Amino acid sequence: SGSGSGSARPQPLEPSLLRFLVCPLSKRPLRYEEATNELINEELGIAYPIIDGIPNMVPEAARRTHKKPPAEGSE
Amino acid sequence: EMHFGFQTVTEEERREKIYQVFENVAKKYDVMNDSMTLGIHRVWKDMLMHKMNPCPGTLLLDVAGGTGDIAFRFINYVRSVRQRQLQRKLKHHQNLSWQEIFESYQKDKFNSLGDSQVVVCDINREMLKVGKQKAQHLGYSEGLSWVLGNAEELPFDDDKFDVYTIAFGIRNVTRIDLALQEAYRVLKPGGRFLCLEFSHVSNPLLSRFYDLYSFQVIPVLGEVIAGDWKSYQYLVESIRQFPPQEELKAMIEDAGFFKVDYENLNFGIVAIHSGFKL
Numbered sequence: 001s002g003s004g005s006g007s008a009r010p011q012p013l014e015p016s017l018l019r020f021l022v023c024p025l026s027k028r029p030l031r032y033e034e035a036t037n038e039l040i041n042e043e044l045g046i047a048y049p050i051i052d053g054i055p056n057m058v059p060e061a062a063r064r065t066h067k068k069p070p071a072e073g074s075e
Numbered sequence: 076e077m078h079f080g081f082q083t084v085t086e087e088e089r090r091e092k093i094y095q096v097f098e099n100v101a102k103k104y105d106v107m108n109d110s111m112t113l114g115i116h117r118v119w120k121d122m123l124m125h126k127m128n129p130c131p132g133t134l135l136l137d138v139a140g141g142t143g144d145i146a147f148r149f150i151n152y153v154r155s156v157r158q159r160q161l162q163r164k165l166k167h168h169q170n171l172s173w174q175e176i177f178e179s180y181q182k183d184k185f186n187s188l189g190d191s192q193v194v195v196c197d198i199n200r201e202m203l204k205v206g207k208q209k210a211q212h213l214g215y216s217e218g219l220s221w222v223l224g225n226a227e228e229l230p231f232d233d234d235k236f237d238v239y240t241i242a243f244g245i246r247n248v249t250r251i252d253l254a255l256q257e258a259y260r261v262l263k264p265g266g267r268f269l270c271l272e273f274s275h276v277s278n279p280l281l282s283r284f285y286d287l288y289s290f291q292v293i294p295v296l297g298e299v300i301a302g303d304w305k306s307y308q309y310l311v312e313s314i315r316q317f318p319p320q321e322e323l324k325a326m327i328e329d330a331g332f333f334k335v336d337y338e339n340l341n342f343g344i345v346a347i348h349s350g351f352k353l
Contacts, residue, residue: 014220020194021222024230048230054203056223057230 011053080312096306101201103301123271124148131157131189136236139244140195141202153191188218196224227253231261242271246317255330262352274346275319
């Protein structure tokens with residue numbers, strides 16, 4: 001797979017990484033959502049994107065998932 | 076208020092400026108390392124690996140590992156240790172089943188890394204891109220993964236890794252104390268912290284030549300090779316601003332590490348600091 005293939009199917013996450021990865025803010029486990037290729041922290045209601053197969057595990061890159069409001073005092 | 080090289084900036088400005096530096100230099104990073112250090116950085120990194128002496132099955136977290144130099148060395152190292160293990164087993168034949176003997180001839184399939192794994196974590200997307208491309212180009216895939224993350228706020232669970240390395244990266248971290256705390260957190264009990272970084276030369280004569288080389292030659296090389304004087308000026312200045320050996324040792328101890336010590340390479344131009352989580 002090469003670079004610059006923006007329109008191609010997104011590269012999936014390396015499965016072994018799920019053993020180690022947690023939310024950098026809460027250090028709690030994440031759920032891998034294949035449909036959007038994101039790592040979801042349900043508790044905080046945020047999702048980290050996986051871009052070119054690399055998970056972007058910085059809060060600046062995360063988006064709100066709008067599923068439920070984040071818990072009080074989560075930041 | 077913090078320093079960015081010799082400038083005084085806010086914490087936020089510092090992070091941004093450093094991000095820019097590495098975004099700018101990413102594509103030329105390896106070439107510049109070779110030019111600036113006359114290839115000696117390769118020896119320093121080899122020595123780090125030698126000190127680590129990882130056995131197959133080791134889980135390594137390489138922070139600020141951008142272009143993959145440490146990760147690739149790690150993979151080569153455990154692979155050759157593993158090969159020697161297998162050869163020794165084969166020679167003796169006694170403990171191997173037919174299945175194992177058969178599998179050993181199919182080198183690709185027989186766990187050539189012995190379940191060793193390295194996770195490369197870097198905050199800079201461009202550096203990771205370069206690293207990933209290099210990996211593809213050089214044929215590294217098994218046992219290697221890439222994560223964009225912040226050394227001060229790692230996206231990894233507690234007590235997970237056998238070894239944590241940070242090579243020529245800690246100097247660019249804004250809150251070193253936080254990075255050290257995070258390193259401690261993610262290491263398993265018994266795990267090892269290893270830091271390879273530019274340090275302080277105490278010998279006055281050598282120090283004079285080193286300063287001359289740093290401030291007169293390196294930024295020029297930066298301009299000629301990477302078209303970027305300022306980034307390399309930052310680099311040189313940041314080395315001068317970084318804590319010397321004993322101070323860094325104390326900071327590592329403050330984070331909870333035990334048996335902390337350091338080894339000077341090339342009279343302190345570079346030092347390897349080591350500590351253990353007990």
